[in-house]
Amino acid sequence: MSSLGRRGFLKGGAAALGGGLLASTSTGSVASAAGSSEIKVEDWNQSLGDPVVYNAYGVPSEFEAHVQRRNVEWLTVTQESSVSFTPLHELDGFTTPNGLCFERHHGGVAQIDPGAHRLMINGLVEKPLIFTMEDLMRFPRTNRFAFLECAANSGMEWRGAQLNGCQFTHGMIHCVQYTGVSLRTLLNEAGLKTNAKWLMPEGADSAGMNRSIPMEKALDDCIVAFKMNGEALRPEQGYPLRLVVPGWEGNMWVKWLRRIEVGDQPWHTREESSKYTDLMEDGSARRFTWIMDAKSVITNPSPQAPLKTKGHNILSGLAWSGRGKVKRVDVTLDGGKNWQQAELAGPVLDKCLTRFYLPFNWNGNPMLVQSRCIDETGYVQPTKDELRKVRGLNSIYHNNGIQTWHVRENGEAENVEIS
Ligand code: MTE
Ligand code: CO
Numbered sequence: 001m002s003s004l005g006r007r008g009f010l011k012g013g014a015a016a017l018g019g020g021l022l023a024s025t026s027t028g029s030v031a032s033a034a035g036s037s038e039i040k041v042e043d044w045n046q047s048l049g050d051p052v053v054y055n056a057y058g059v060p061s062e063f064e065a066h067v068q069r070r071n072v073e074w075l076t077v078t079q080e081s082s083v084s085f086t087p088l089h090e091l092d093g094f095t096t097p098n099g100l101c102f103e104r105h106h107g108g109v110a111q112i113d114p115g116a117h118r119l120m121i122n123g124l125v126e127k128p129l130i131f132t133m134e135d136l137m138r139f140p141r142t143n144r145f146a147f148l149e150c151a152a153n154s155g156m157e158w159r160g161a162q163l164n165g166c167q168f169t170h171g172m173i174h175c176v177q178y179t180g181v182s183l184r185t186l187l188n189e190a191g192l193k194t195n196a197k198w199l200m201p202e203g204a205d206s207a208g209m210n211r212s213i214p215m216e217k218a219l220d221d222c223i224v225a226f227k228m229n230g231e232a233l234r235p236e237q238g239y240p241l242r243l244v245v246p247g248w249e250g251n252m253w254v255k256w257l258r259r260i261e262v263g264d265q266p267w268h269t270r271e272e273s274s275k276y277t278d279l280m281e282d283g284s285a286r287r288f289t290w291i292m293d294a295k296s297v298i299t300n301p302s303p304q305a306p307l308k309t310k311g312h313n314i315l316s317g318l319a320w321s322g323r324g325k326v327k328r329v330d331v332t333l334d335g336g337k338n339w340q341q342a343e344l345a346g347p348v349l350d351k352c353l354t355r356f357y358l359p360f361n362w363n364g365n366p367m368l369v370q371s372r373c374i375d376e377t378g379y380v381q382p383t384k385d386e387l388r389k390v391r392g393l394n395s396i397y398h399n400n401g402i403q404t405w406h407v408r409e410n411g412e413a414e415n416v417e418i419s
Contacts, residue, residue, distance in 0.1 A: 066090075069100055072168060075156075080108035081207075083150070085171030088297070088318065089305040093345075094353040095145070096174035098229050103236045104150050104172065107207030110256045114240040117204070119224070123262035126191030133226070133240055139181040139189075142223055144246070147175040147320050147353045149292045151249035151276050151397040157384070158395050161404075161415040165304040169403060169415060170297040173320070175353035178244045180225030183218050187262070195264045201243045204258035211252045212266035213245065217290075221246050224257065247322030247351040248290040249397075251276050281392035292322035294381050295400035296329055296356075296373035307362055307411035315358040317342070321375035326354040328374040333360060335368030335404070335418050342371070367407040368418060383419040 060067065069084040076082040086102040103109075114133045122128040153172035156162040163169050187199075192215075199218045203209040213222070223244040226233060233239040238255025245252045251271055266272070266288075278286040296319035301307045315333075319326045325348050330339040342356035356371070373381040384401030406416040 067100070069102060070167060072163065081106050083152075083172060085167045086174050087304075088166050088171050088173075088299045089302050091299075092316070092355065094175055094318070094347070094349075094355045095229065096176055096353075098176065098231065098234050098237070101174035101176065101228075101234070101237060102150070102172050104152075104250065105205070105207070105236070105255075106209060107205050109236050110203075110205035111235055112204060112240055112256055117240050117258070119241060119257060120259045121186060121190045121262070122259070123200075124193040124196040124264060125187075125262050126193065127189075129186075129190050131186075136181055136224065136226065136241070139185055141179060142182045143177060143179050144221075144223065144244075145175060145177045145349050145352045146244060146246040147173055147292075147351060148244075148250045148253055149173040149295075149320070149322075151251055151292070154295075154399040154401070154403075155396040157401070157403075157415075158388075158399055159393060161417045164415050166297050166299050166302045166403075167304060170318075172250070173318075173353070175320075176228045177230065178223055178225040179227035179230070180223040180241075180244065183222035183224055183243070183260075184220075186224060186260075187218065190262075192262065196262045198263045198266050200261040200263065200267050200269070201252075201254040201257055202259040202261070203238075203254045204256040209251075209254050209271065210267065210269050211254065211271055212269065213252060214266075217245065217248065245290075247292060247324075249276065249292055252290065276397055278391060278397055279394040281394070286391075289398055292320075293398070293400045294321035294323065294326070294373040294375040294379050295319070296326075296371040296381060297403050298331070298369050298371050298405060301369065301407055301411070301413050302405050303413045303415060306413055307407060309411075310362050310364045313360055313362050315342075315360055315369065317356050317371050319344075319354045319356055319371065319373040320352065321373065321377075321379065322351060323379060324376045325350055326373055327376045327378075329354075329356040330372045330374070331356075331358045332370050332372075333367045336370060339372070364409055366409055368416070369405050369407060369413075370402050372402055384417060385419050 067087055067090040071084045083104045084102055086100055117133055119131045150172035154169055157169055197215050199213045200210050225242055225244045226240055241257045242255045243253050243257050298317040300316045319329045329342040331342045332339045342358045345355045345357050348354050381402055387401045404416050404418050405413040407413045
């Protein structure tokens with residue numbers, strides 16, 4: 001389109017847009033968001049824009065610079081064994097952009113040359129094998145979306161409301177599409193011995209992360225993945241290879257995967273004894289609690305995403321279950337007195353984040369907003385009190401209690417606990 005033609009188009013568009021503005025002013029939202037309904041010729045209208053390939057690997061607009069993974073510096077002693085959080089309140093739909101996926105490393109990010117990387121399968125197999133990345137690319141492939149949630153997500157919130165923002169209370173989660181080879185295919189290639197009952201995946205990072213995985217899960221839906229959202233895994237997500245363990249706690253999704261040992265019993269590694277277990281009131285510990293139970297959070301409004309305008313608004317959030325699909329999400333605006341069913345804005349996929357919306361009218365009164373996820377097995381997300389009745393006060397991991405945001409008269413929201 002010539003620049004003249006484009007201007008003509010914009011003029012027509014402005015008239016149409018003006019109509020739109022008038023129409024939506026009655027809801028109060030668009031007029032105040034735009035500041036003014038005046039249409040003017042802007043700088044970017046008057047000269048040529050940047051050429052193609054000015055960014056050979058595209059990056060977001062500079063006006064989105066506030067959309068970032070963030071960490072909480074005092075949370076960990078070092079920044080190599082640490083965590084950054086997904087900005088859930090800035091996203092929509094159910095997938096997470098690769099550059100915003102939260103990170104959890106125990107020994108920093110390993111920068112691995114794929115040409116030098118190997119995956120070994122050893123132990124109780126007929127034929128121990130070592131694969132190059134090229135070898136792996138020649139196996140039949142599989143694709144699937146899955147959420148990954150760290151077992152420590154919401155861990156700070158066990159004893160009461162702590163961190164102010166869903167990025168920090170719930171942001172140790174992401175959901176992307178993985179491409180790779182089914183673990184079953186690779187294990188069949190090596191040939192399992194009859195007493196092969198457990199696996200121990202191991203990472204090539206300085207932490208040498210390792211966990212025990214029962215054979216049933218390994219043969220069910222695990223993937224040895226090399227791509228996320230269509231492109232190579234990012235270094236922080238385990239480039240060039242990671243294990244995908246749908247629905248199970250993030251710690252088992254070994255990144256920088258270099259070895260899978262097959263055995264007849266679990267290894268009782270550090271990450272499944274000292275860590276990622278739940279200390280009960282009687283001093284015993286729950287162990288091997290792999291599945292991430294149904295959970296949800298309202299991402300908007302929330303402390304980092306206050307309400308700006310009275311009248312018509314869209315409440316939005318995410319729900320998920322490690323046991324399958326989300327069946328229903330209930331939302332309350334008055335601290336649990338009345339519940340309404342939210343719209344599941346599909347697709348609703350197995351062991352994936354699911355987006356929900358609830359349009360509502362805000363009259364400027366304070367609100368206590370909560371969401372509650374029910375999954376396809378009928379499991380209902382518990383309140384924090386219900387959870388503490390069963391698990392006591394010592395837990396860190398596996399907190400799937402209902403989150404409350406207190407929205408004040410000025411639209412700002414804060415993390416509170418009421419049940
Ligand atoms: N794998 C290795 N090799 N090293 C690690 O530190 N961290 C685990 C898991 N896999 C880890 C690892 C933990 S605790 C989680 S929650 C997930 O990776 C985080 O994955 P992400 O960084 O892609 O979000
Ligand atoms: Co984790």
